Amino acid sequence: MPFNPHTESDVAEMLASIGAPSLAALFDEIPAELNCGGLASIPEGMSEMAVSRLMQNRAAQDGFYSTFIGAGAYEHHIPAAVWQIVGRGEFYSAYTPYQAEASQGTLQLLWEYQSMMTSLTGLDVSNASLYDGASAVAEAILMAVRANKANVRRVLVPATLHPRYRAVAEATVRNQGIEMVSVPWCTECGHTIPASLERYAAETAAALVIPQPNFFGVLEPVDALTDWAHAHNMLAIAVVNPLALALLKPPGQWGNKGADICVGDGQPLGAPLSSGGPYFGFMTAKQALVRQMPGRIVGRTLDADGNPGFALTLQAREQHIRRAKATSNICSNQGLLVTAATIHMALLGPEGLKNVALASHANTRALVERLTAIAGVERVFTGPAFHETVIRVNAPVADVLRALRAQGILGGYDLGADYPELKDCILVCATETKTDEDLAAYAQQLERILSRRREAPPCAYK
Amino acid sequence: MLIFEHSRPGRRAFAQAPVSAPAAADLPADQLRALPPLLPECSELDVVRHYTGLSRKNFSIDTQFYPLGSCTMKYNPRACNTLAMLPQFLARHPLADVETGQGFLASMHELQEMLKEVTGMAAVCLAPMAGAHGEFAGVAMIRAYHDARGDAARTEIIVPDAAHGTNPATATMCGYAVKEIPTDRDGNVDLDALRAAVGPQTAGIMLTNPSTLGVFEPAIGEIQKIVHQAGGLTYYDGANLNAILGRVRPGDMGFDVIHMNLHKTFSTPHGGGGPGAGPVGVSERLRPYLPIPYVLEENGAYRWAEEADCPHSIGRMSAFGGNMGVLMRAFIYARMLGRDGMHRVAEYAALNANYLAAELKKAGFDLAFPQRRASHEFIVTLKKLKDETGVSAMDFAKRLLDYGFHAPTTYFPMLVPECLLIEPTETESKATLDAFVAAMVAVKREAEGNAERVKTAPHTLPARRMDDVKAARELDLAWKPG
Secondary structure (H helix, E strand, C coil): CCCCCCCHHHHHHHHHHHCCCCCHHHHCCCCHHHCCCCCCCCCCCCCHHHHHHHHHHHHHHHCCCEECCCCCCCCCCCCHHHHHHHCCHHHHCCCCCCCHHHEHHHHHHHHHHHHHHHHHHCCCEECCCECCHHHHHHHHHHHHHHHCCCCCCEEEEECCCCHHHHHHHHHHHHHHCCEEEEECCCCCCCCCCHHHHHHHCCCCCCEEEEEECCCCCECCCHHHHHHHHHHCCCEEEEEECCCHHHCECCHHHCCCCCCCEEEEECCCCCCCCHHHCCCCEEEEECHHHHHHCCCCEEEEEEECCCCEEEEEECHHHCHHHHHHHCCCCCCCCCHHHHHHHHHHHHHHHHHHHHHHHHHHHHHHHHHHHHHHCCCCEEECCCCCECCEEEEEECCCHHHHHHHHHHCCEECCEECCCCCHHHCCEEEEECCCCCCHHHHHHHHHHHHHHHHHHHHCCHHHCC | CCHHHHCCCCCCCCCCCCCCCCCCCCCCHHHECCCCCCCCCCCHHHHHHHHHHHHCCECCCCCCECCCCCCCCCCCCHHHHHHHCCHHHHHCCCCCCHHHHHHHHHHHHHHHHHHHHHHCCCEEECCCCCHHHHHHHHHHHHHHHHHHCCCCCCCEEEEECCCCCHHHHHHHHCCCEEEEECECCCCCECHHHHHHHCCCCEEEEEEECCCCCCCCCCCHHHHHHHHHHCCCEEEEEECCHHHCCCCCCCCCCCCCEEEECHHHHCCCCCCCCCCCCCCEEECHHHHHHCCECEEEEECCEEEEECHHHCCCCCCECCCCCCCHHHHHHHHHHHHHHHHHHHHHHHHHHHHHHHHHHHHHHHCCCEECCCCCCCCCCEEEECHHHHHHHCCCHHHHHHHHHHCCECCCEECCCCCCCCEEEECCCCCCCHHHHHHHHHHHHHHHHHHHHCHHHHHCCCCCCCCCCECHHHHHHCCCCCCCCC
């Protein structure tokens, strides 16, 4: 039997101890008419060897591509040690650390993670993770509304925030009657203009969301936006790429008073792309907001012998204690991904992480230089960019990307569906994993595709 | 020792790449960071040794038995991890065209189909990233259903008092008020209280079955009828699906929506707190409201159903569609089990639970519901021991740690005083269960003879009992250089 260790004599002895005639008798309190009589459409079980062959075939079918897509998930080198340690059974198969004495390993690691994240974001307190960056934005909005003493149920959200993040936040917060007001952006520079917010000055809102970098890879004027939010009695919610913070000013130092809450997706810190997950959401905040935070938090304390140790704390915020009055319904978080991120950050250190950020920035610049040297390709926004940039091509984007894919290159993210005004635009990203040869190959193929298009009818550009 | 205390200026790990990079001269100076973050500067061996050392301070399924009620801590097969982490799966970008992921999407589609079959529901979406996230999706769909009918008067969700805390917390997150109903002395929902609670204000009920008291609700059909007749919908909390896998199906019981905890029933790792996966299954009437994305199959090709396919969807749960790597592990596990293996999950989970309950009863422990058959878990109450010796369920649980067993769930459900909620799962052997009974007996004897020894436990772990009051009053949540 797959994973049941029982021998026939075990079963007989156990049934005798229970006083039950058969395994079926153990279900005698379930109304007989409910018995489903089997799971006809479930396939026969497979041996480990057979399922290995199946999955290897499927993996081979999917293959490898040279990826220049970012848009919220980024290919980075992950040191081999990270997932080897994460895969140790003592981390992999451990439960949530409610029993502190039997979980000091996980608890200390989470506390070290909280320490790293507070320093990276320049804020006071961190939780031990949320599901992903998008759901973390939703939780930050709920938190800002809870913290608003006048019960204002409106937040300002720039259209430069990741469209999927906006969709997730909307699907979450509308159930509590919270309105998300979309703030427009400057189509020339590619970011939000602080002066354009004045039209919202009269409407009260609980918070202003500030993405950094924004979905287009462009840096937002975070100091001015943060100060504007505070001047209008709003909290400033930073939504950041944590890798960028090795290079960029931490949200805790934005403007005169700093952002109040910072969230984002931790994927760039040691999580493989993996078709979208599991990643993890992170959240840090100013001390004054700690009791409004959702999710688990680890504190350092002393044990009965007076030795320092770690335990989950402020649990009165959480669903298992507070039930209907909890700050969130979240229970399971993304602990194992946080384990990876902590080991990843410890291996990279401040210099290593900054080098990854700088190299990704430099590679994207180099790529964009190569691409915009091609006739019919231009850079779209004037604003400074981190490691993603929007380019415009003088051909249908879907066709261009399909032709690149046929050459083993995933050329970027087609912006047309989310931003109709950018229907001929591609968001490109080249992280530190890309070599000059990779960039040259992309440019060479794009040039070939666009020039063929000029010379031949569309059906020829394969 | 903290990782920060291993740090030395200028020390580096070889695995870093790149080792240098040009400055970002084009970025405005006022956007740049002035001081580096306080990350440690360590060698690779420093880091590997530090975190390997920390791992050894943990209990885990791979090292200890976890009779942890309501958490289904079964063995996590290693093949699931190895195969879900094949390099092509890890390298695939979530926004890559579906043509580059047909092998991956086929696996997700087959998982959806298998989950439909085991739950008896009309459709399944894999997107929710944890049980509570699945609960949110389910209740949001109930809300969308009533909203679509213009039925705005339905403002309450009914939740039995034995429910997990996530149930009432979820109802609140979806903008509903919570109406709690009591449990009768046999551990069942109090039907009279339910009849009195329903009305035109009832949006639905959230019901865990088998309940957190470890018993199957025999009046499940009646409960479903009472709520439906009042115009409410029925939510099946699948936290305890392990107990019924392959025997009964929530869809056949007439339920409208269920979430499953794949990190329980489908054996994906708990990972020290996550990631989980909480797919939702729905009846035909809730199908239009399913969250997106889910996998569609069209003539042997797979693609995601997105906004344009699902105009009535409650929307997206995550940026990219869920905890794919977790779902892959669940898929591989399901394929290894197959039809027969799934039947055996519930049978052997029930065998282990009922055997353990019988042996503990023989050894002098009080079961909370001795008149009932245990499902996959059961409750021991230590009230008598507490009254006689002052040893609480918490003390007892802490002393079990010294004997090498993870503590059962304590003080949940709150209805039973000094309770231990015990769930052995189907992957434990009789020998392990016998050793656990022996440890329970030994701790009980200690409590009767030397209560202080139990009250001050644990004694042999890497740490003694933590000062939780100090932790909450003098918050120390992050390292600061001395």
